[in-house]
Amino acid sequence: FETAKLxxxxxxxxxxxxxxYTEDGQLYISENLxxxxxxxxxxxxxxxxxxxxxxxQKWLREVxxxxxxxxxxxxxxxxxxxxxxxxxxxxxxDCFKTYEEALEQGLRKALLLIK
Numbered sequence: 001f002e003t004a005k006l007x008x009x010x011x012x013x014x015x016x017x018x019x020x021y022t023e024d025g026q027l028y029i030s031e032n033l034x035x036x037x038x039x040x041x042x043x044x045x046x047x048x049x050x051x052x053x054x055x056x057q058k059w060l061r062e063v064x065x066x067x068x069x070x071x072x073x074x075x076x077x078x079x080x081x082x083x084x085x086x087x088x089x090x091x092x093x094d095c096f097k098t099y100e101e102a103l104e105q106g107l108r109k110a111l112l113l114i115k
Contacts, residue, residue: 001025001048002108003056003104003107003108003111004048004049004050004051005048006108006111006112007048007049007056007107007111008048008049009111010064010111010114011114012049012051012056012059014049014055018050018052019049019050020048020049020050021048021050053100053103053104053107056107057103057107060107060111064110064114066085066110066113066114067083067084068081068082068083068106068107069081069082069083070102070103070106072099076095078095079095079096079097079098079099079102080093080094080095080096080102081093081102081103081105081106081109082106083106083109083110083113088113091109093105093106093109
């Protein structure tokens with residue numbers, strides 16, 4: 001939810017999201033959104049689209065020109081995110097047990113780099 005909220009603040013938006021958060025912070029998934037389009041029932045007030053990590057990473061890379069790479073240590077199999085930034089200096093995340101946790105921290109940091 002926090003990453004989705006930050007992404008919206010930085011200009012990320014999907015016209016047809018597969019998932020979104022409602023004003024009360026509940027996740028609303030694509031099956032419900034499609035059902036309501038078909039039946040013309042009013043959908044909830046959407047405040048944040050909920051992008052996948054890979055879609056948000058692609059948007060950051062292609063639109064914002066911020067590249068996030070994930071590295072893994074060969075001995076401990078821990079993952080960490082890396083963002084090359086030639087103006088402010090490179091950034092490296094903490095180590096995490098999963099790729100997705102490292103990517104999530106990298107996504108948040110990359111969003112904070114957008115002015």
